[in-house]
Amino acid sequence: MITEKNVLIKEDMLTDDVREKLDKLKDYIKSLGSLAIGFSGGVDSSLLLVVAKEVLGDKAIAVTGVDASIPERELKEANVFCRERGIKHITFKFNPMTEENYRKNSPDRCYYCKRGIFSEILNIAKENGIEYAAEGSNMDDLGDYRPGLKAVAELSVKSPLREAGLNKEEIRLISKALGLPTWSKPAYACLASRFVYGEEITEEKLLMIDKAEQFLIELGFFEERVRLHGNLARIEVPEKDIERLASKEIREAVYAKFKEIGFMFVSLDMRGYKMGSMNATIKTG
Secondary structure, eight states, rough: OOOEEEEEEEEEEHHHHHHHHHHHHHHHHHHHOOOOEEEOSHHHHHHHHHHHHHHHGGGGGEEEEETTOOHHHHHHHHHHHHHHTTOEHHHHHOOGGGGGHHHOOOOTTTHHHHHHHHHHHHHHHHTTOOOOEOOOOOGGGGGGGOOOOHHHHHHTTHHHHHTTTTOOHHHHHHHHHTOOOOGGGGOOOOOOGGGGSSOOOHHHHHHHHHHHHHHHHTOOSOOOOEEETTEEEEEOOOOOHHHHHHHHHHHHHHHHHHHHHOEEEEETTTTTTTGGGGGGOOOOO
């Protein structure tokens, strides 16, 4: 039985199909013998890490690359998650800005970032006597534009959740059954994903986005994006939150804060939050 802090998994929450996929995940991880997991603290990598820890014990470690595109709150949550579960967590400084294709924000930006991060994770794995590196993509990621998966394949990084056939909904369900605090955590992507393709990425702009999103979180908008279009900030929140954000008091507070941060213009996307919305700007022919 998988346990989470000595609490047995609530198997009655899982369908036979999901239990079968969970067993497949455990068997696959066991076959690897040792694993260094690229850990973001998100829903997917958190489940992968907990299952790997249960199956492999100290032969499973978490590794996190730290750069300006990762908010401090995410790093703190990742540290706490590992500490509370007795999981070895290694962090390393990483500067993707040295790669021109990343800095210039080409459509395949994520490929260069993932290649750099997982090259270092593989080195750290070797230094710690770990044979394989793994990442947390799931079956739903195959349906979107994900250039980072090309780097994962080239480096022979393992994708256990995909090997088990798990999608996002099933990962959340298993996480809930395990009592993981991440089961309901909103989807997250690095701050570089907020830039329209072709807009140069700088640490200054990343910090502006981080401060703006943090302010929205403090106002109670927990699923949000601040997209950067030159000197304009385009805010995305779920459709159900649009009316609240557009109310006079909150609207004026957001505008004032964003101007203080450095944005010249502030807009609200009337369609609402959509994961990967910047991919719509990619020319396909």
